[in-house]
Amino acid sequence: MAAQKLVAIKEFCLHHNISNDLINQLHQYEIIELVTVKRTRFIAEKNLQSLEKIVRLYNDLQVNVEGIQTILHLLASLEKKEAELYTLRNQLEFYNAFSQK
Amino acid sequence: MDFIDYYKVLGIEKNADTDQIKKAYRKQARKFHPDINPNDKEANKKFQEINEANEVLSDPEKRKKYDRYGKDWEHGAQQEAYNAQRQSQGFGGGSQGFSGDFDEGNFSDFFSSMFGGGSRRSQAKYRGQDVNATLELPLSNVFNTYQQTFAINGKNIRISIPAGAENGQVIKLKGHGNPGANGGPNGDLYITFQITNNTQFKRMKNDLYLSQEIDLYTALLGGDVTIDSMHGKLKLKVKPETQNNTKIRVKGKGMPVYKSEGNFGDLYVTYTVKLPQNLTEKQKQLFTELSKL
Numbered sequence: 001m002a003a004q005k006l007v008a009i010k011e012f013c014l015h016h017n018i019s020n021d022l023i024n025q026l027h028q029y030e031i032i033e034l035v036t037v038k039r040t041r042f043i044a045e046k047n048l049q050s051l052e053k054i055v056r057l058y059n060d061l062q063v064n065v066e067g068i069q070t071i072l073h074l075l076a077s078l079e080k081k082e083a084e085l086y087t088l089r090n091q092l093e094f095y096n097a098f099s100q101k
Numbered sequence: 102m103d104f105i106d107y108y109k110v111l112g113i114e115k116n117a118d119t120d121q122i123k124k125a126y127r128k129q130a131r132k133f134h135p136d137i138n139p140n141d142k143e144a145n146k147k148f149q150e151i152n153e154a155n156e157v158l159s160d161p162e163k164r165k166k167y168d169r170y171g172k173d174w175e176h177g178a179q180q181e182a183y184n185a186q187r188q189s190q191g192f193g194g195g196s197q198g199f200s201g202d203f204d205e206g207n208f209s210d211f212f213s214s215m216f217g218g219g220s221r222r223s224q225a226k227y228r229g230q231d232v233n234a235t236l237e238l239p240l241s242n243v244f245n246t247y248q249q250t251f252a253i254n255g256k257n258i259r260i261s262i263p264a265g266a267e268n269g270q271v272i273k274l275k276g277h278g279n280p281g282a283n284g285g286p287n288g289d290l291y292i293t294f295q296i297t298n299n300t301q302f303k304r305m306k307n308d309l310y311l312s313q314e315i316d317l318y319t320a321l322l323g324g325d326v327t328i329d330s331m332h333g334k335l336k337l338k339v340k341p342e343t344q345n346n347t348k349i350r351v352k353g354k355g356m357p358v359y360k361s362e363g364n365f366g367d368l369y370v371t372y373t374v375k376l377p378q379n380l381t382e383k384q385k386q387l388f389t390e391l392s393k394l
Contacts, residue, residue: 049275052286053136056134056136056228057134057136057137060130060134061127061130061131061134061137062127063131071137075137075139079139082140086267086268086269086270087267087306089269090267090268090269090304090305090306091305093268094303094304094305097298097303098303098310
């Protein structure tokens with residue numbers, strides 16, 4: 001298994017000036033994934049950006065955890081739809097190129 | 102530089118109190134925040150305007166100045182600058198206003214002209230705007246992993262484009278967008294690949310399609326045909342009595358599968374039979390004989 005870089009939740013909270021409660025709530029709602037090593041909780045570096053985005057939504061926009069969960073779900077679905085759109089657009093170009101031949 | 106009606110931007114009356122401004126700001130920010138509207142330039146621009154409006158209207162001093170000069174803000178700003186200069190010369194003191202060395206970040210020309218830059222008192226950290234860029238690449242270049250260097254915000258960035266990238270595909274480079282405000286993190290750079298087809302093939306995901314002419318005799322009697330594939334020259338067998346528009350699949354000779362080293366799509370070749378033209382008398386005679394058999 002490849003080693004993953006971890007950031008301690010305590011450090012993260014200190015840096016972003018947020019409470020541990022928010023992290024607990026996000027974890028309970030299964031919005032974030034935490035890694036526990038010897039009773040210390042960490043977040044994987046690859047998930048850091050996503051957690052920072054959540055903190056911005058919480059602090060800047062005062063969206064509660066339920067709202068964050070909904071937003072993330074909608075953004076993921078939007079991203080999926082955009083990818084589908086690109087694929088379909090490429091397929092359409094492909095068929096157009098053949099039909100013009 | 103156009104006058105910006107900050108009250109209109111936030112959708113509030115001119116006599117709105119601090120709470121109403123705050124409420125209106127939050128309402129608009131929720132709609133246009135870059136995290137909620139990824140890759141949406143219009144929303145990002147709107148968010149910048151909202152931020153700017155909030156910056157001015159939530160600060161009593163700035164709001165007073167803005168309200169005082171209104172549409173004549175340009176003249177007002179000049180007058181204030183003149184007054185400040187006089188004061189500074191007269192009493193030898195420094196101006197308390199916003200100095201020009203402040204990073205103006207993403208504020209409009211209007212804001213910068215009137216207030217000299219972003220507020221130093223702002224508490225909120227804002228992530229920089231994401232930057233979207235389009236990178237045009239010929240299809241032949243994405244057959245192998247491709248390195249490209251380009252300049253963004255005065256910095257040269259070298260990126261590696263994995264083989265098999267698709268048209269319209271977006272990659273994200275974290276922290277290479279616009280700088281954040283008030284110590285906030287930088288935005289991200291999103292690069293969209295615009296892949297133009299410079300080959301004889303048609304592409305569908307990882308598969309390639311080619312239309313290959315074969316002569317009548319090869320179609321009837323079978324034989325070999327050599328084609329130029331993305332993998333180099335390929336010798337294909339043509340079965341006897343091959344019909345026009347027969348499609349064959351050449352496994353593993355298509356485009357590389359994105360981020361899956363060693364895996365390739367397939368190549369589909371459609372044989373189009375080309376009938377001979379300008380027949381000699383002898384050929385005509387033989388075809389006639391054939392037709393009577």
